Amino acid sequence: MDSDDSLSDIDDLSAMFHFTEDPISSIERRFIKAKMKFTKNGTLKENGTGELRKGPSRNGPRKSTFPSLPFFMDWAWPDLGKITEQKMSNYLHNIDVPVKKATFGMACFWAPDALFGTTVGVVRTRVGYTGGKKKNPTYRDLGDHTEAIDIDYDPCVISYKNLLDLFWQNHDPISKHKLQYSSFIYYHDEEQKELAEKTLKEQQKKYNEPVQTNIVPLSTFYEAEDYHQKYRLQQHPWLCEAIGVRQCGTKLIKSHIAARLNGYVIGIGGVKQFNEEAEKLGLEDKVRDYVYKLVKENEGRGLIC
Incomplete structure (x- = not known):
């Protein structure tokens, strides 16, 4: 995240939804910020190929739907699965x-x-x-x-x-x-x-x-x-x-x-x-x-x- 970015609004939302400082919540914070930017000036858009595209909008704010959090997570942090694999393995899913x-x-x-x-x-x-x-x-x-x-x-x-x-x-x-x-x-x-x-x-x-x-x-x-x-x-x-x-x-x-x-x-x-x-x-x-x-x-x- 850029050093000159203001996170006050993000922090408020993070507190509201109990986000924490781990890889997943890091993406959630980036997601919130990106969505806020999209809402204001359309700087991010999901195109027909399922990718996010940066760039100014010619005709003002874009009207397309902002991508879901799972899609954004894949785009923003493609290695998330590797990062959390060890953490997931500790949870008691199976009892034999x-x-x-x-x-x-x-x-x-x-x-x-x-x-x-x-x-x-x-x-x-x-x-x-x-x-x-x-x-x-x-x-x-x-x-x-x-x-x-x-x-x-x-x-x-x-x-x-x-x-x-x-x-x-x-x-x-x-x-x-x-x-x-x-x-x-x-x-x-x-x-x-x-x-x-x-x-x-x-x-x-x-x-x-x-x-x-x-x-x-x-x-x-x-x-x-x-x-x-x-x-x-x-x-x-x-x-x-x-x-x-x-x-x-x-x-x-x-x-x-x-x-x-x-x-x-x-x-x-x-x-x-x-x-x-x-x-x-x-x-x-x-x-x-x-x-x-x-x-x-x-x-x-x-x-x-």
Whole structure:
């Protein structure tokens, strides 16, 4: 960056968006500055070949759309991937342990994705659609399916009974909803079925109205669209970029750290748990500080959807 450039406006924006002084934020600062210049006098433009072109505009400010941050990053710092490769490798994306599965319908699937993602013993989560006969459902064309959360968990750390307890404690099983948001326990084997039926009987004793939860075998589980996966985490694009899951559908779904942070950013799990496992997750200081502020700010607010 030129020495005579004023960075006061950039610094203000950097503070607003929590940018930090690392290679990625350096590009973000250059991006903001370039966009500010473009807005004022059209000095930068993306041409038809996908490149940025410098030069004065003959007819005043250009009206073309300024390129996106990912495009600008490739242009401004083509070696970024090499610079951050080592940093990315430290993040705990994969946990190689034998897992079992649990699948629940608990109304909107964004909330349970955050809840179970930060539950100790859960390895990874994904949200999707199941229970119906329609093939390849989508959010806009769901058919006879229900929104559901699919969980991979380590049975040496957490039991299926523990997961059932969280299921019952974190949604209203007596409310009647349309099929999309109905309460379901989708069992994977006879042992899960027996436990689910036992806990349903226990829950029914707590209510004067019938429990609406259905217990059925799991059928085909269809993954929801990428924008639904780790929804709360994706509201922090800088954080997704920092841990290497931005615009990475499969990696975002399978990543252990993504599941964890998806809950932490809205306070689920709490400060104590976050501090205890931040180092294990491989969080570098700036990412850790960023997430810590969010956990502290949002702890106790409960699940949101």
